[in-house]
Amino acid sequence: xxxxxxxxxxxxxxxxxxxxxxxxxxxxxxxxxxxxxxxxxxxxxxxxxxxxxxxxxxxxxxxxxxxxxxxxxxxxxxxxxxxxxxxxxxxxxxxxxxxxxxxxxxxxxxxxxxxxxxxxxxxxxxxxxxxxxxxxxxxxxxxxxxxxxxxxxxxxxxxxxxxxxxxxxxxxxxxxxxxxxxxxxxxxxxxxxxxxxxxxxxxxxxxxxxxxxxxxxxxxxxxxxxxxxxxxxxxxxxxxxxxxxxxxxxxxxxxxxxxxxxxxxxxxxxxxxxxxxxxxxxxxxxxxxxxxxxxxxxxxxxxxxxxxxxxxxxxxxxxxxxxxxxxxxxxxxxxxxxxxxxxxxxxx
Numbered sequence: 156x157x158x159x160x161x162x163x164x165x166x167x168x169x170x171x172x173x174x175x176x177x178x179x180x181x182x183x184x185x186x187x188x189x190x191x192x193x194x195x196x197x198x199x200x201x202x203x204x205x206x207x208x209x210x211x212x213x214x215x216x217x218x219x220x221x222x223x224x225x226x227x228x229x230x231x232x233x234x235x236x237x238x239x240x241x242x243x244x245x246x247x248x249x250x251x252x253x254x255x256x257x258x259x260x261x262x263x264x265x266x267x268x269x270x271x272x273x274x275x276x277x278x279x280x281x282x283x284x285x286x287x288x289x290x291x292x293x294x295x296x297x298x299x300x301x302x303x304x305x306x307x308x309x310x311x312x313x314x315x316x317x318x319x320x321x322x323x324x325x326x327x328x329x330x331x332x333x334x335x336x337x338x339x340x341x342x343x344x345x346x347x348x349x350x351x352x353x354x355x356x357x358x359x360x361x362x363x364x365x366x367x368x369x370x371x372x373x374x375x376x377x378x379x380x381x382x383x384x385x386x387x388x389x390x391x392x393x394x395x396x397x398x399x400x401x402x403x404x405x406x407x408x409x410x411x412x413x414x415x416x417x418x419x420x421x422x423x424x425x426x427x428x429x430x431x432x433x434x435x436x437x438x439x440x441x442x443x444x445x446x447x448x449x450x451x452x453x454x455x456x457x458x459x460x461x462x463x464x465x466x467x468x469x470x471x472x473x474x475x476x477x478x479x480x481x482x483x484x485x486x487x488x489x490x491x492x493x494x495x496x497x498x499x500x501x502x503x
Contacts, residue, residue, distance in 0.1 A: 156337050159216045160344040163208050167348025170204035171364055183243050185365050197362060199242040201314070201349045202370025206235050208345045209377075216341075221334030223266050227380050230266075231373045234258050234300070238369030248424045251372075252297065258376060259296040263289055268383050270295060274395040275470040292383065299382065300375030301424075302405040305412065307371045309432045310362040311354035311446050313405075316453055317374045318346040320401050323457045324381055327464060328392045335385065335392070342377060355443050378402065393464060396473045400460035403477070404431070404453045407484045414485075415492070434491045 178184060178198035185197045206228075213219040213228045237254035240246050262268040270292045273282040284291055307313035325339035349370075352363040366374070382401065385392040399406065408431045413423035428437075435445040463473045 156218070159212060159218070159337060159341055162215070163212050163341045163344035164348040166208035166211055167204050167345045168351060170207045171200065171349065171352050174198070174200040174203055175364060181243070183239070183367075185242075185367070198364045199367030199369070201353060201364050201366035202235065202238060202242075202368070202373055204364075205345045205349050205366075205370055206231065206373055208348065209342060212341050212345075216337075218334045218337045219341075222332075222338070222384060224334070224338050226266060227262075227377065230258055230261055231376055234372045234376050235369050238367065238372045242367040242369055248422070251368075255297045255300055255372065255376070256293055259293045259379075260289075262296065262380060263292040268292070268296075268380055269387070270383055270395070271387055272395065274386075274474075276396070276474050278469070278471050296376065296379040296383070298406075298409075299379035299402065300372050302402065302409040303375035303378070304368060304371040305409045306405045306430065306432070307366060308430055309436070309442055309446055311350060311443075312432060312449060313371055313374075314346050314350050314353055314366055315446060315450060316402075316405060317378060318343050318350065319450065319453055319457060320378060321346065321381075323401055323461065324385065324393070327397075327461060328385060331390065331392055332385075335381070339381060342374075346374070354446075393460070394470050394473070396470045396477065397460040397464055399477055400456050400463070400473070403456040403480070404449060407481050410481075411485050411488050415489070429488075429492050431488070434488065438491075 175198050178200045179196075183199050185199050210228050213225045219225050219228075233254050237246060237251055241251060269288050271284055271288050273284065275281045303313055303317060306316065321339050321343040325336045325343065328336045328339060349364075349366065353366065355361065382393075382398040386395045386398045393401070412427070412429055415429065416423050416425055416427065431449060432445050435448055436442070440448065459473075459476075462468065463470075
């Protein structure tokens, strides 16, 4: 099994080296702009490399046959292709959403990856979704995909957050589901191979490649699949509320930013510079400092998710605590954004 993890890591590395010159020739590059402060044209081939690595591993290793693992990777292909098209030449929000909804609909309706229950959000009462299960599942999966897409604004951030979450899910699944554990660790190993080129290590001032929309959408889709798979049914490994905690940082950041855009009369998908990583950067933190601070927040959330399961903390308490943290986060971010605007006005 260890060979599978080593294979996923090195396959991603090899794929990056293969696809990088191809990206240069077909102009699959991310160029600097007023919103993107990186230097030079950066190849957007992280997502393609991760996907190719996972596809090869899913074909090679038998444990990927469990829980429709191979089918998951194949079903990610439409999302990948739309993401590549968006990276190369911008695709409309509607076009991207259609591809996301299609894959999520097939996952929910054909493979049974469906949110049938939200857990015991009220003491003694388990919230069953019944006929709402399908639309809520699609909404939730699309939400996870876009959360990882929107948080991808600093070298190493989106890939690092996903790596932490997949490792945490693998650790929790290890108690009851060996096949799912190895699948999750394989995805984490593939992400680590990508981070080798994306993270700012000593001696490297900037990322060599970016994940691109293709990568964030595929990684988000795979993560949403496992969050639902592992939180539903009699043999569930995690609770639905623990799933919220496991990706709380991208979730809270995305929901807060989208609500703020809607209040201003803008599209929730309109890009801006008000994400958590922007606030840290504008406050004087460097890129690596910003990434490590956000990793720290994610680590605390993951630790709570694990503790809530291991110590049997009632789900309604975890949910109330989650909502309290979310409201506090929203308030802090609103104040930070107002302060940022005030500083900009003074500089003018």
